[in-house]
Amino acid sequence: MGHAVLGGVAGVVWLVLPVMTSVAQDPVPPTGGGTVAAAPADGVDEAEGASAADYVLPLVAVAAAGVLGGYGYVRRTRRARSRTTPGIISPLPPAPSPVDLERQAGASLVLADDCVRTSREALGHVDADEAVVRALRAAETELSAAFAIWQRYEEGVPEDPAGRRQALVGVVGRCAEAGRQLDAQAAAFDTGWDTGDALTAAEDRFRELAARAGGVQNALAGARARYGPGAVDAVQGYVEQAKDRLVFATGRLNQARQKTDSGDGDGYRRELCAAEGAVAQARVLLGAVTRLVEEVRTAAELVPAALTGAEAELAGLRGTALPVRLAQADVVLAAVRAELTGGPYDPLDALRRVVRAVEGTGGGRTGVIAAGAGLVARSALRAADDFVGVHRGAVGPQARALLAKAGAAAPADADRLARRARELAGRDVRAHGNPFAGQAAHESGLAGVVLGGVLLGEEEDGGPVVAFGGPDTRGRWG
Known part of the structure; x- marks a missing residue:
């Protein structure tokens, strides 16, 4: 200025x-030899002649x-415009309320968890560069930290309003960093994905799962007949959902083949990515059924030995200061033993009750009781994780946070937390509904992939497909 x-x-x-x-430069002409004075011109006096110089x-x-x-004036105007005194300029937008900030943190958790899950599935389809793998690991670390902060917040820690606000800001920041890590490697992932024959690999996986579905359904029916419907309720409808995903994949694989033949690279990527997502979820669904059938069978073999071990541990505690606790445990063990001879029963649930009967008595840390505790905890964790993964288009932050906490807990706590997470996730799915639940959407498999988060569900055809990446890149293929 x-x-x-x-x-x-x-x-x-x-x-x-x-x-x-x-x-200054108006000279007086000299005359011959003498000193002369300047003469006024045309009647203008000497004072008037000097006035121009005087006014300069x-x-x-x-x-x-x-x-x-x-x-x-300009400086005062600029200073007034930059001043933060209320009333001088328009006030800054108000800070978000605690409710709004909590909602934002929850949405950030859901989005980051979806990005990590999708990216992890996508890495199973390519020979990825090491930098891409490291990005996923870094994103997983940030997401775990965000879930831990959120869980403490849900438990009331910290207590002061400023600290609670800062905790939510931390959740949002951690989730943003997880997404940034994935966004930064999206192009590198595409490079590795394009160099291989991803379409042929996806078609091979599709055929393998299609051939496997019938055997999985038969195994499920056998377990239901032997142990009762309650033993396999956790995977009820999974085979049908897997078939729906495969129906959707059929159409997208055919479209991908047509796109690559016509040279439509973007269209090829979009269709193939959608097919890969559907095939990956079909694998999860069928795998969940197969695993549960095996877990039920293993639990049935373990229950008698667990009963004997629990009774022996409790016998050693007679005469201690736990008479009420021991009496309750005796009732539970007697009920489980009666079930063994009373017809079909749920072996996993029976094993869980045996393990819990010993809890709080100081026993069950080793041997068959500890093995039973590990089995039921792993089963609950996997069941909850599978359910969230194939219904992530509807599951909210509470269920996901509990599941994350369960993954780091001791077996007894992990079992409880995972089962609660599964319960909350099921409630979210029921409350969410499915806008793509019409007959046509069901027959094409569209309803399932939208609920499963393979497509974002923003348009009548399901909307953009979700690819490897964070919030800024995961929908890049349309």
Whole structure:
């Protein structure tokens, strides 16, 4: 601004300079040899002739004062505009309320968890660069930290309002960093994905799962007949959902083949990515059924030995200061033993009750009881994780946070937390519904992949497909 003022003064001087020059350089013509005085011209006296020079400096001073006054006005205006005093300018937008910030943190958790899950599935389809793998691991670490902060917040820690607000800000920041890690490697993932024959590999996986579905359904029916419906309720409908995913994959694989034949690279990526997501979820669904059938069978073999071990441990505690606890445990063990001879029963549930009967008595840390505790905890964790993964289009932050906490807990706590997470996730799915639940959407498999988060569900055709990446890149293929 100082340069502008100097420029203004210089301009005024430049304007009046001719006047000053003409006055200063108007010589009196000499006469021959003598000293002469200047003569007034045409009746103009000497005072009037000098008036032009007399006014030059005052004119410059007035002009400079005007320029400086303008400069001061501009500075005062700018200072007023930048001032933060209320009433001078419009106030800043209000800070989000605790409810709004909590909602934002929950949405950030869901989005980051979806991105990590999708990216992890996608890595199973390519020979990824090490940097891509490291990005996923870093994102998983950030997400775990965000879930831990959220869980403490849900438990009331910290207690002061400022600390709780800062905790939610931390959740949002951690989730943003997880997404940034994945976004940064999305292009590298695409490079590795494009170099291989991903379409042929996806078609091979599709055929393998399609052939496997019938055997999985038969195994499920056998377990239901032998142990009762309650033993396999956790995977009820999974085979049918897997078939729906495969129906969807059929159409997308055919479209991908047509796109690659026509040279439509973007279309090829979009269709193949959608097919890969559906095939991956079909694998999860069928795998969950197969695993549960095996876990039920293993639990059935373990229950008699667990009963004997629990009874032996409790016998060693007779006469201690736990008479009420021991009496309760005796009732539980007697009920389980009666079930063994009373017809079909749920072996996993029976094993869980045996393990819990010993809890709090100081026993069950080793041997068959510890093995039973590990089995039921792993089963609950896997069941909850599978359910969230194939219904992530509807599952909210509470269920996901409990599941994350369960993964780091001791077996007894992990079992309880995972079962509660599964319960909350099921409630979210029921409350969410499915806008793509019509007959056509069901027959094409569209309803399932939208609920499973393979497509974002933003349009009538299911919307963009979800690919490897964070929030900024996961929908890049449309």
